[in-house]
Amino acid sequence: MCLWALPAAARPVSYPGGWTIIQNNNANFSSANLHYSFTAKDALGFYGEQNWATDSRFYGAQYTRLLKRWNGPGSQANIYLNLGAGVAENFDQTDTDLAGFVGLTADWETRRWFVSYSARADDLSFDQNFRQNARLGFAPYVGGFGDLHTWFMIQLDNIPENETAVTATPLIRFFKDVHLFELGYTPARDRFLANYTRRF
Amino acid sequence: MSIKYLFTLLLAGSFTPPLIANAQTTPPAVASAEHKTEIMTAKVNGMVCDFCAQAVIKVFSKEEGVEDVAVDLDAQAIIVTMQQGHSLDDERIKKLVRKSGYALVEINRVVSQL
Numbered sequence: 001m002c003l004w005a006l007p008a009a010a011r012p013v014s015y016p017g018g019w020t021i022i023q024n025n026n027a028n029f030s031s032a033n034l035h036y037s038f039t040a041k042d043a044l045g046f047y048g049e050q051n052w053a054t055d056s057r058f059y060g061a062q063y064t065r066l067l068k069r070w071n072g073p074g075s076q077a078n079i080y081l082n083l084g085a086g087v088a089e090n091f092d093q094t095d096t097d098l099a100g101f102v103g104l105t106a107d108w109e110t111r112r113w114f115v116s117y118s119a120r121a122d123d124l125s126f127d128q129n130f131r132q133n134a135r136l137g138f139a140p141y142v143g144g145f146g147d148l149h150t151w152f153m154i155q156l157d158n159i160p161e162n163e164t165a166v167t168a169t170p171l172i173r174f175f176k177d178v179h180l181f182e183l184g185y186t187p188a189r190d191r192f193l194a195n196y197t198r199r200f
Numbered sequence: 201m202s203i204k205y206l207f208t209l210l211l212a213g214s215f216t217p218p219l220i221a222n223a224q225t226t227p228p229a230v231a232s233a234e235h236k237t238e239i240m241t242a243k244v245n246g247m248v249c250d251f252c253a254q255a256v257i258k259v260f261s262k263e264e265g266v267e268d269v270a271v272d273l274d275a276q277a278i279i280v281t282m283q284q285g286h287s288l289d290d291e292r293i294k295k296l297v298r299k300s301g302y303a304l305v306e307i308n309r310v311v312s313q314l
Contacts, residue, residue, distance in 0.1 A: 071244070
């Protein structure tokens with residue numbers, strides 16, 4: 001049984017020449033992601049994940065492609081493709097093999113509302129799995145550029161193989177300048193969520 | 201002494217307002233491009249967060265001749281102040297907005313003579 005969930009990355013693709021650091025910690029895993037955007041639609045970088053539920057880790061490259069963006073008056077919607085390739089191993093290092101994953105993320109955002117859906121399939125050689133999640137967010141106030149932005153969100157994770165197949169994680173997001181920080185709690189797993197994203 | 205002072209004030213009062221008015225309303229006979237400052241406001245779609253705004257600022261700031269870039273999320277607008285004697289044509293602005301990841305709606309320009 002594998003409990004790898006999806007990295008919740010805001011805008012994984014940046015502007016040409018931009019770098020993004022994404023660090024996620026939740027009920028299932030801790031991950032680190034360093035991305036370089038070489039166009040406004042393509043980003044390539046390192047992705048590493050330490051999974052406490054499966055006692056396994058993954059290291060490799062991740063490519064993210066912005067497949068489609070809809071820019072509306074006061075809104076934006078995106079579809080992203082994620083491809084990963086690297087090495088996965090058990091914590092006891094009895095299983096080490098080539099691994100990869102493919103994922104799709106769709107989101108829609110205004111300055112008041114946020115909705116997203118992600119799905120990812122992993123092939124770790126010694127384990128294959130699928131998971132999906134969705135998010136709904138609401139900003140209690142609309143701030144200007146450079147202000148502290150606050151969001152209340154709920155994240156639903158579905159991991160079919162998991163004993164608790166669906167979990168809910170209420171979280172709060174703070175967003176200011178190039179820093180994005182999220183703090184949440186998953187009651188079903190009695191675990192905290194802490195994510196940080198920085199763009200430069 | 202006090203009469204001289206009063207006379208000086210009267211003289212200043214007589215000449216200063218017309219001089220200021222002239223400087224504000226009458227352009228030089230030949231406008232030099234080197235002394236023009238252009239401010240462009242590009243209205244865009246899709247710019248909904250600070251990451252969006254920063255992408256725009258980074259992309260436009262790298263452009264030659266750009267003095268300052270500001271973003272107004274409420275108005276969905278990018279305000280670009282050019283260095284004296286520099287300009288960006290509409291096609292270039294459209295390309296830079298697209299490079300930032302957004303869609304151009306319209307461009308307004310203000311040229312000030314210094």
